[in-house]
Amino acid sequence: MKKLISALLLLLCSWLQAQPKLAKVTILHWNDFHAANEPFSVTIRDTGAQKDSSYLVGGIASFLGYLNKERNESPSPIVLNAGDDFQGTPISSITFGRSQIELMNIVRPDAMTLGNHEFDYGSERLRQALGLARFPVISANLFDVNLRRQFVEPVRIVERNGIRIGVVGLTHPRLETLVVRDSLVGVQMLAIDSVLRAQIERLKKENVDLIIALTHIGLENDSLIAVHHPELDVIVSGHDHTPLFAPIRINRSIVVQAGTRGRWLGKLDLVVDTNGDSVQAYSGRLIETRNADIVPDTRAAQKVEELLSSLRVVMNEVIGELRTPWTRGHDRRREDSNVGNWQADVMRRYARTAIAIQNSGGIRANLASGPVTVGDVWRLNPFGNHFVVFEVDGATLLSMLEFQVSTGMQEWCHVAGVRYVFDSRRQKGERIVAVEVEGKDLDRKARYSIVTNNYVAGNSVAHFGIDLKDAHLEPLPHLDRDVFIEEIRRQRIISSVKDGRIKDIAADQN
Known part of the structure; x- marks a missing residue:
C-alpha cells in the first residue's frame, strides 16, 4: 500500500x-x-x-x-x-x-x-x-x-x-x-x-x-x-x-x-x-x-x-541661409543629392583635387530651407572626420565606380569632379556606360587625385572593392564640419541642386 x-x-x-x-x-x-x-x-x-x-x-x-x-x-x-x-x-x-x-x-x-x-x-x-x-x-x-x-x-x-x-x-x-x-x-x-x-x-x-x-x-x-x-x-x-x-x-x-x-x-x-x-x-x-x-x-x-546651457550660444549662431532644402535622397535610388553634391564640391575645392567622394552615411540629416546655424552643421556631420588625399589611375577609378553601382551591400557615395552614367539592368561588373573627369572622358592610364574622409579611406574595400592600406594617404588639417561651416559663412546664401552627375539610364526609362 x-x-x-x-x-x-x-x-x-x-x-x-x-x-x-x-x-x-x-x-x-x-x-x-x-x-x-x-x-x-x-x-x-x-x-x-x-x-x-x-x-x-x-x-x-x-x-x-x-x-x-x-x-x-x-x-x-x-x-x-x-x-x-x-x-x-x-x-x-x-x-x-x-x-x-x-x-x-x-x-x-x-x-x-x-x-x-x-x-x-x-x-x-x-x-x-x-x-x-x-x-x-x-x-x-x-x-x-x-x-x-x-x-x-x-x-x-x-x-x-x-x-x-x-x-x-x-x-x-x-x-x-x-x-x-x-x-x-x-x-x-x-x-x-x-x-x-x-x-x-x-x-x-x-x-x-x-x-x-x-x-x-x-x-x-x-x-x-x-x-x-x-x-x-x-x-x-x-x-x-x-x-x-x-x-x-x-x-x-x-x-x-x-x-x-x-x-x-x-x-x-x-x-x-x-x-x-x-x-x-x-x-x-x-x-x-x-x-x-x-x-x-x-x-x-x-x-x-x-x-x-553653455553650448547654445555657439550652436545657435546663424552662419548662412538655404534657399532650397538640403535633401539626402535614398541609397536605394542610386543618384546624386543636392546636399551630397554641395559637400563634395566643397571638399574638392578645399583639397584642390580632381575628384571628391563623400559617403552618404556621413550626412546624417536633411535640412529645411531657411537660416543655417552652427548646430545644424554639427547635426549633418557629427562624426568629426578629417579629409585625406590619395591618387589612383583611371582604370582603378573605373573599377571603384563599377563596384559602387554593382554591389548592393556597400554605402552609396556622392562625387564631385566626376560624372558617370550607368545602366542598372546590365550584368554586374559591366554597368558603367560613360565616365567624365573634369569635363573630359576618363583616361585609364592617367593619374587622378581624390579627396575623401578618413572613414571611407579606412573602409575602402567595403566602399570600392580596393584596399588603400598601402596607398599614400595625405591627411588634411581641418575637420569636415569645420570646412563646411566656413564655406557656408563664405557663400552666405546657398541654392543647391541635383545636376545629374550620377545617372542611371534604367531609372530614367522607368
Whole structure:
C-alpha cells in the first residue's frame, strides 16, 4: 500500500510539474537614441483633409516621462536599451559620449548593449565613459585584446515576477566597416554564432525561464540568429532605425525594434510558462512620445539644461541661409543629392583635387530651407572626420565606380569632379556606360587625385572593392564640419541642386 501511495504521489508531482505555471512580464525597450536629448518636431499628413500637422516628440526628459509611466503601470517591467545612444548631436561629440552615460544613469536601464556609434570616439574613450555607468552594459561578441577578456560583460540575469530572465548582448559583427579603424584599437570581434551558443548554454545552466537577445546587429542578422538559435525567446533589436509597430515572429523568436531618436518607446507584454520555459502569449506596440501628453522627468530635464546651457550660444549662431532644402535622397535610388553634391564640391575645392567622394552615411540629416546655424552643421556631420588625399589611375577609378553601382551591400557615395552614367539592368561588373573627369572622358592610364574622409579611406574595400592600406594617404588639417561651416559663412546664401552627375539610364526609362 505504501508503495502504491508513493507511486501515486510521484505521478502527481510529475503531473503538476508538467502543468503550465504562467507569469507576466513587460519589456520596455528603445534603440538608436543618437543623443536626441532635446525634443524635435515631426510632421504628419492628414490625407483626408490634405493638411499637414506638426508636433514635438522625444527629448530625454519626455521620453523618461513615458518610460516611468509605463514602469509604474506595468507589474513586472524590464527596461532594455539596444545601443547607439552616442552620436547625433553636438553634446555627445564634445563630451565623447559622457553626456549620454550621465543621462542613462538617470534612466537606469536594466541592460544596454553597445552599438557601433558607441565606438565613434575610440575604444579608450568608451572605456572611460563606461567607467561612469551605474547600469549594466553587455555584449558577448566584443573581446578586449589587451586585457584578454570580454570588453564588457556578455550577459545580464534579472528576475521579475518569479521569472528568471537572461539577456545576451550583441554588437554588429561588421563593426570594423562601420567605425573608423583607429577607433577599434585593442578590440576584436568574436563570431556571433559561437559566442551566442556558449552564452545560451550558460544561461540554461543558470535555470533561466526566458532568454532575450539585446542586439545592435540589424534585422537581417537578427533573422539569422533567430533561425540558428531557436532557444531565443525574444530579440530586442537595434541599428536599422525601423519602427516595428507590431512584433514580428521569426522561428520561435519574437522580434521588436522601436525606430530611432526616442520618437517611440517599445512595449512588449509577455505571458511566460516558467515550467516549460516558453512564451505562451504576447502583444506589443510602439508608444509615440508626444510631448504634449506627458509630464517630463524633472531630473532629466535639469541634466539636459546643465549639459546644453553653455553650448547654445555657439550652436545657435546663424552662419548662412538655404534657399532650397538640403535633401539626402535614398541609397536605394542610386543618384546624386543636392546636399551630397554641395559637400563634395566643397571638399574638392578645399583639397584642390580632381575628384571628391563623400559617403552618404556621413550626412546624417536633411535640412529645411531657411537660416543655417552652427548646430545644424554639427547635426549633418557629427562624426568629426578629417579629409585625406590619395591618387589612383583611371582604370582603378573605373573599377571603384563599377563596384559602387554593382554591389548592393556597400554605402552609396556622392562625387564631385566626376560624372558617370550607368545602366542598372546590365550584368554586374559591366554597368558603367560613360565616365567624365573634369569635363573630359576618363583616361585609364592617367593619374587622378581624390579627396575623401578618413572613414571611407579606412573602409575602402567595403566602399570600392580596393584596399588603400598601402596607398599614400595625405591627411588634411581641418575637420569636415569645420570646412563646411566656413564655406557656408563664405557663400552666405546657398541654392543647391541635383545636376545629374550620377545617372542611371534604367531609372530614367522607368
